[in-house]
Amino acid sequence: MISVRxxxxxxxxxFPLFAASAVEAVLAPGYGPLQYTPPTAGSYxxxxxxxxxxxxxxxxxxxPLQLNELLGDKLVLLGFIYTRCSDxxxxxxxxxxxxxxxxxxAKDDALNRQVRLISLSFDPxxxxxxxxxxYAMHFRRRGSDWQFLTTASEATLQPILEGYGQxxxxxxDENGEYTGSMSHILRVFLVDRQGRIRxxxxxxxxxxxxxxxxxxxxxxxxxxxSVSGEKAK
Amino acid sequence: MRWILLFTLFVTSAxxxxxxxxxxxxxxxxxxEDFVYVWTLGVDxxxxxxxxxxxxxxxxxxxxxxxxxxxxxxxxxxxxxxxGLSDDRRYLxxxxxxxxxxxxxxIHSDPAKPTLHKEIADFVAVTxxxxxxxxxxxxxxxxxxxxLSNNRDHGGRxxxxxxxxxxxxxxTHWMPTDDNLQGAVKSGEFADGFGYDVRALPRKNIMVTSxxxxxxxxxxxxxxxxxxxxxxxxxxxTAVVWDLHARQPKKILDVPGAPLELRCAWGENHDYCFTTxxxxxxxxxxxxxxxxxxxxxxxxxxxxxxKIPLPVDISIFADDSLLWVNTWNDGMxxxxxxxxPHQAKQIYSKKIGEQVNMVSQSWDGKRVYYTxxxxxxxxxxxxxxxxxQYLKVYDFDGSExxxxxxxxxxxxxxxxxxxxxxxxxxxYGDKTASR
Numbered sequence: 001m002i003s004v005r006x007x008x009x010x011x012x013x014x015f016p017l018f019a020a021s022a023v024e025a026v027l028a029p030g031y032g033p034l035q036y037t038p039p040t041a042g043s044y045x046x047x048x049x050x051x052x053x054x055x056x057x058x059x060x061x062x063x064p065l066q067l068n069e070l071l072g073d074k075l076v077l078l079g080f081i082y083t084r085c086s087d088x089x090x091x092x093x094x095x096x097x098x099x100x101x102x103x104x105x106a107k108d109d110a111l112n113r114q115v116r117l118i119s120l121s122f123d124p125x126x127x128x129x130x131x132x133x134x135y136a137m138h139f140r141r142r143g144s145d146w147q148f149l150t151t152a153s154e155a156t157l158q159p160i161l162e163g164y165g166q167x168x169x170x171x172x173d174e175n176g177e178y179t180g181s182m183s184h185i186l187r188v189f190l191v192d193r194q195g196r197i198r199x200x201x202x203x204x205x206x207x208x209x210x211x212x213x214x215x216x217x218x219x220x221x222x223x224x225x226s227v228s229g230e231k232a233k
Numbered sequence: 234m235r236w237i238l239l240f241t242l243f244v245t246s247a248x249x250x251x252x253x254x255x256x257x258x259x260x261x262x263x264x265x266e267d268f269v270y271v272w273t274l275g276v277d278x279x280x281x282x283x284x285x286x287x288x289x290x291x292x293x294x295x296x297x298x299x300x301x302x303x304x305x306x307x308x309x310x311x312x313x314x315x316x317g318l319s320d321d322r323r324y325l326x327x328x329x330x331x332x333x334x335x336x337x338x339x340i341h342s343d344p345a346k347p348t349l350h351k352e353i354a355d356f357v358a359v360t361x362x363x364x365x366x367x368x369x370x371x372x373x374x375x376x377x378x379x380x381l382s383n384n385r386d387h388g389g390r391x392x393x394x395x396x397x398x399x400x401x402x403x404x405t406h407w408m409p410t411d412d413n414l415q416g417a418v419k420s421g422e423f424a425d426g427f428g429y430d431v432r433a434l435p436r437k438n439i440m441v442t443s444x445x446x447x448x449x450x451x452x453x454x455x456x457x458x459x460x461x462x463x464x465x466x467x468x469x470x471t472a473v474v475w476d477l478h479a480r481q482p483k484k485i486l487d488v489p490g491a492p493l494e495l496r497c498a499w500g501e502n503h504d505y506c507f508t509t510x511x512x513x514x515x516x517x518x519x520x521x522x523x524x525x526x527x528x529x530x531x532x533x534x535x536x537x538x539x540k541i542p543l544p545v546d547i548s549i550f551a552d553d554s555l556l557w558v559n560t561w562n563d564g565m566x567x568x569x570x571x572x573x574p575h576q577a578k579q580i581y582s583k584k585i586g587e588q589v590n591m592v593s594q595s596w597d598g599k600r601v602y603y604t605x606x607x608x609x610x611x612x613x614x615x616x617x618x619x620x621x622q623y624l625k626v627y628d629f630d631g632s633e634x635x636x637x638x639x640x641x642x643x644x645x646x647x648x649x650x651x652x653x654x655x656x657x658x659x660x661y662g663d664k665t666a667s668r
Contacts, residue, residue, distance in 0.1 A: 029436050036438040044479035047404040049374065049397050165374060165398055167321045169662040183662065185321050187374065200374035202320065204435040210478060 053163020317369030444469020
């Protein structure tokens with residue numbers, strides 16, 4: 001068994017950007033090996049949880065897009081982040097796990113080129129396309145379909161946050177000055193080719209092995225042409 | 234100064250009950266809570282006679298300390314029972330055992346004055362016949378709701394139901410029974426299909442459910458029920474261990490005598506949960522053994538079972554060392570040393586009132602909250618006075634409970650108080666409320 005200390009070390013080595021808070025934190029399960037054997041892909045249902053919301057976004061090349069343009073042709077793993085996030089079990093966890101998913105998908109014949117990763121910033125003020133491109137260098141493999149997105153303003157961001165139920169609040173100091181940090185729920189969404197949310201992962205649940213298992217489950221469903229999510233009804 | 238434990242900010246996996254029943258990843262009120270939200274049954278002849286969400290200011294530094302600062306009636310009586318916080322802690326889901334309505338309250342816009350955000354009135358129809366929504370247990374972006382009954386015979390066979398945080402129905406998972414084990418291993422005598430509470434250990438991919446009784450029994454007068462031998466046979470005798478991710482039952486464990494509340498341990502390697510049995514008056518441990526098998530074991534007695542003390546709510550300490558156990562019939566709260574989870578030992582007891590049901594403690598264990606009501610048709614009607622239907626708040630110094638606050642819910646014309654949840658301004662970044 002690899003120790004928590006090892007994973008702290010690994011984390012710090014991988015992401016010096018976020019190392020400040022790493023030592024004292026209780027690491028989320030996603031940083032370590034899965035403590036159980038996950039259910040076999042395709043043996044369980046992932047009932048639809050509603051339609052993935054659309055919105056106006058900008059990619060890291062500065063190109064305006066509708067989020068829906070990136071939903072529907074592939075299985076999508078979409079996580080909300082902001083690049084200044086210092087909470088080891090927040091955005092860094094999302095990016096860490098998505099990087100592992102990226103690697104796992106690349107080695108999986110059934111999933112390779114079937115999956116798109118999306119990291120969508122909820123800090124349009126700081127996370128410019130340039131900032132996201134720099135951030136992406138820590139995570140995105142060459143040739144990988146991992147989109148780093150931001151929005152033009154709070155006004156265009158808010159409908160997206162509301163659509164996904166993504167809570168985020170800016171933190172202010174004693175003088176009422178914005179500290180640059182935000183409290184938020186970590187949420188990563190699994191979206192199928194019909195643009196439906198099929199799973200939601202938060203800190204206690206987000207792990208690359210289970211995410212890849214869920215991706216395989218949706219791929220098996222697509223290959224079989226079945227309507228998943230109805231099994232248990 | 235208020236402290237909120239935000240080592241993972243608001244990142245969550247599950248949230249429930251008092252502060253020590255939350256997920257390790259949910260924002261918790263580590264210090265002083267500002268409010269307690271009390272889901273309260275309407276009582277005939279008391280106030281407006283309606284079920285209501287009562288908000289009490291419990292911050293000693295507040296000028297409103299000890300006062301009811303909000304009372305939100307929902308119209309009629311529904312057998313108000315349990316409540317649960319959404320994973321983002323912005324909404325409080327309050328369920329009703331008789332009408333099967335679920336009321337979703339907004340507690341974040343103004344924590345001092347909740348509002349009714351949504352009412353789910355078609356629970357039975359959309360779930361395929363599940364009756365009596367009980368526990369609302371937060372999972373990422375959704376709620377897992379336990380049922381107590383069904384609309385075919387109003388007995389105890391029931392299901393788990395999932396809703397999105399927005400209040401949209403997702404799916405129903407019926408409990409495994411003898412005639413449909415759904416792949417689960419029946420490890421003992423029973424596979425009754427009954428339900429009550431639910432808890433999860435995400436790191437082990439385990440979900441555990443317990444079992445009570447159906448609408449026929451919980452809506453019956455308690456005296457009539459106790460004198461009806463056939464009805465007394467219709468109580469749950471099982472706990473079910475589920476594959477959390479797949480939502481598939483794995484193993485049905487015999488836990489005879491109506492296992493009710495489930496509380497799982499906090500420690501990183503503490504792979505176990507506690508429950509207590511209402512009819513047999515025992516503490517049970519549901520645990521993973523050395524071989525990775527989930528087992529159930531009776532680990533302690535609660536009072537004199539022949540006197541039917543009726544264990545009800547329990548509350549585990551944040552360090553897994555102690556467990557509060559309430560016994561409704563004698564109005565006692567009992568503290569057990571569970572540092573050896575296989576040998577629970579009672580180390581303290583105190584009479585709280587004529588009847589006591591729910592117990593909630595602050596994260597540090599220094600404040601313990603009690604309410605009295607169990608079920609409308611089971612609650613005691615006498616002796617009248619401040620110890621019959623109440624909210625009481627105690628300080629706990631590690632050895633003794635000292636009463637700090639008491640509200641007589643009948644005298645205040647509120648009703649019969651049931652489940653409590655804590656609220657705090659700081660959860661929502663409200664600087665102005667920092668005192």
